[in-house]
Amino acid sequence: MSDRLDITLRVNGTEYPVSVEMHRNLLSVIRTEVGLTGTKEGCDDCECGACMVLVDGQPVNSCSYLAAQAQGREVTTVEGLMPTDGLHPLQRNILDEGGVQCGYCTPGMLVSASALLARCPSPTDEDIRIGLSGNLCRCTGYAKIIAAVQRTAAEG
């Protein structure tokens, strides 16, 4: 029996028919077959959050989620966060606040932040800290990222 599956993934509103090995994780399929490299691999272990995507609106570590599990679900990557004509408020605010340095954690951080604000539009400082705790950043010390989420929430 072949270990390949023919599946259709819906990523950022577009359907991608792909043929993948049964055990392939969603991250590698997004980066390779789908061709969107904004989602990063940092640990392949659910520890760093660089691979964070939304599956049906909920944050998921795509490194540890099989591509096959995402069939019939809506996957959103960092590329899908922005409107066509500019930046998502989180994207704009993280830049304005200086919350981007090397940028490698940024896509996953933005995905987690958008999920946080979707379920908790007026987060406390502690809500933000826990909401982003699955996304490691080595550059910023998180302060300016937290400020960006606070500002986005305040803007409504």
Add this chain to the structure above:
Amino acid sequence: MSPAAAPAPTASPRFVRADGPDKVTGSGRYTADLTLTGCLAAKFRYAGVAHARIRRLDVSAARSMPGVFAVLTADDVPDVRYGPFVKDRTLFARDVVRFEGEIIAAVAAVDAATAQRAADAIVVEFEALPVVNDIEAALQTGSPLVHEGWSGYEAADPMVRDRNDATSSTITRGDVDAALAAADIVVKGRYVADGCHAAPIEPRSVVAQWEGNKVTIWTSTQVPFDARSGVCETLGLPASRVRVIVPHLGGGFGGKCGFHFEAHVAALARATRRPVRLVFSRREEFLAPDRRREGIVYEFETGALRDGTIVGHRVWLAIDNGAYTSDSGFFAQMAAMHALGPYQVPNIRAEAHLVYTNHQPSGSVRAPTAPQSCWALESHLDELANALGIDPVELRRRNAVRTGGTGPTGQTYGEIGLLDCIDAATAAVGYGQPLPDDEAIGVAVGWWPSFAAPSGVFVKVDGDGSGQIITGAQECGTGAVMTLRQLVADELGMAADDFELVYQDTSAAPYDMGATGSQTLFNNGRAAIAAAGQIADQLRRLAADRLEAAVDDIVLEGGRASVRGTPSAGVAIADLAAEAAGGELLIAHGSGLPPSAPVIEGATCIGDVGVAAWIAPQFSCHAVRVKVDRETGVVRVLHVGAAHDSGTIINPVGAEGQVQGAVLMGIGQALTEGTVYDEAGHQRNAGLLEYKLQTCADAPEIDIHFVQIPTPDAGPRGAKGLAEAPNVATAAAIANAIAKVSGRVRQLPMTAERVWRTGVGA
């Protein structure tokens, strides 16, 4: 919150990085995001053991596997030993492996899984050799040698080598024996710092492609020119045939300094006549690079008068160099400087050894040797303060170096702000206020050099009035390269947005040392201003002709050139640029002479690598309030006051970000980040589950204060470096706070279990 509801962008006066839109949209490409048609995947076969002789190496099965294009070993590359201080390393292990992450063979195959299967199919038979696992034991006569052939290696002149001692450094000044004998009180202390990791979130990646006899290498390095030199040296190529390009770099913190794996991938690409891509796993990122923060053992002895004046200070220390000498060749003297600290002590002796072991090689990680040495020294000085019955902050005020004063090695300082830093940091956290009995504030001071180095920039302004800055400097996330746009724009009376940055390409831009030593703004900023100055001169001449005024009277401001005093009658710089586009083009290059090293008086340095006196030294004081759960030893950092004399702050947002990030890294070093070795020399926690970085939930409140005073010999506009300095004093301040609640922890990191053991006296 729907995207459609996004409010209109608001104008922000704050610095927004030029690479920001790439990074927030996911469109910015990092090395692992690149692919080329026909690209193969690379995998390495690692030693997997810490010390052994290779009895048999058979790659035939791997070579014959379907989908495998090449398997390379030491036999397939030039027999070259390399290393910036001691040439003790080869691309592939020859005969002996000296740490578990040493590369024995490299495979290129059709995909990563095939390459891994082939790497696993390589047959290696080892004869076990005794593992040198302990720094102090390695220095004993009779210890097994890490390098049997050490005496035959080429080495830089200042290296003082002896068996497992890769180099040593001794600094003496005054008569420390007499001073300690005459002191009212002498305190001794021993401290042990475990190694730890840079742990950037991007694991490194390399892509190489040959066209004709030239190779282009895309790599996640902090130092593209160093990477190029390494490729040239190990593969026997002139620089003119090697081009190194760095796509966006996902952090480095020193871990991606130096030359690492570029030559392996280039060799695979040459052998296969195909592009080849290497992407590291997180585990490889932990085990294979020669860039671990070094473990160090310290023995201190310090004598003081009753009034708190330190009269003599002696320190012996031994650094875990690991199996090979990377840029660690300067660590012995650098660690000695940090173990002496920014204090005016007239009688000193510091002896430092850089010791080979069968561990992963150490190398520059953010302020190499400084955080752990500061932790040890500042712990020791708090113990001295306790013995004297003097407030620890007062002890530091009394002995700290000051303007016009002289440091431990006899360097006399111009205007410096260490005392101001102590005042600001302690005030920020309310030092001296009453606290609950499980809380305390600890204070530590630190220092770090600025590094002068040659550096170059090209600047051009095109006919439409926009321009490019073409720089050899490397952006590792700090924003230092991003800031160049502002420096250049200010010289030209233009806007930062008028300029595009072209960077991280060794064939496009002049030399720069790279994102290392916090030197980018210090040196490349100087070069950028020099280049912009030439364009400014050209613009002034054009404007002087147009406006019929003297060149010296032309002012460039707000995108216009005008005559001083009559700003209304001017000409747009864009118009001048258009004119130049039809005549002599607006093209410039800048470098500028790096400032020369300061002199020291009265100190004798053996093993002198030139870091016993510092240009534009930076000073810092961190004051940290912690809470200790005495029953479990768990420490939480509540509040940090971080005060820094790093000269003029050119980009405040970027500077704050450096301090915030470095403080959090320092908290990790203090509490949760430490490499654990087993008895066979294997790292036991080479992953992010067991090697614990601080999370967003752990970050404390941080109050930042920059002491900005005029600095002699500083960089552009009075700037010093910045990115490393805020990593120096945090762990030390935390140590001194913990000690007040539950006792002195003498090993770093101060894990919960170690804090608990100290508290219960176990």
Add this chain to the structure above:
Amino acid sequence: MSFTIASTLDDALAALAAGARPIAGGSDLVVGARHGKAPLPGQLVAIDRIAELRGVCATDSGVAIGALTSHGELESNALICDRWSALADGCALVGSPATRHVGTIGGNVMNASPAMDTGAPLVVLGAEVELRSQRGSRHVTAADLWTGPGRTSAAADELCTVVHLPDQGARSGSAYLRLEYRRAMEIAIVGAAASVSLADDGTVACASVALTAVAPTILAVTGLDTLVGMPVAAAAAAARAAASEQARPISDLRASDDYRRHAVGVMAGRAIEAAARRAAGESIPVPLNRSTGIGAAWSSTGAAS
């Protein structure tokens, strides 16, 4: 090799009977395979879309938690937070928000890790696990289900469908605490759950304690009937001593055995105290670690920030 998506419980049980392994969130399976624990099974049946296995439902005798209910759903479920607080305490500490979204109570239970944060709460709350197969269904207590690290007494064709928690009675409360080195993204170094019922005079009427990561399975502390009639502080001290004595910890990278033995006692004592406060009607927010415990977000005023 096969990957099927089950839309009903019957589909899933048929796939299991045919040799497939169930996958819900998949994190443990995928990460475990990567670490060489066990290769990913060749036949997988995705059970994450079986609606009947998801949700929290009050019953006559307690609450039934569908096996696919996520940690995130449980930590924010008012009923669970209020009446089976220890489970909510544990769920809220698992990994990150993403892990808590993907991770399910059923997956946790069947993964049988001695370090799982939901395990000790389930034991002190008297959980029964419902296992279904084409052959029928049966209930086992959590303690009987777990036979070793990663091992259960369930047959290969049995699927965990429901976790049942009995009513805890009046003046009772529960709590779970763990030792953690950072405030998030942790695995319990050790942990302890306690369930306490108080008599009218405020003394302990009934207490149970279970321990995390100090034995091959979640360890129920025995001999706690001596706590009955004790004031809470004395009961906490006794539980602490009993926990440390009965723990059988190992030394590993995360902690040495003697530190674990000591710390699990500290956790047990604190869990008793917190459970008793909840039993007395005090509302202590979930998770306990972040509201009063060692991971609390201490601010300068001492209050959670």
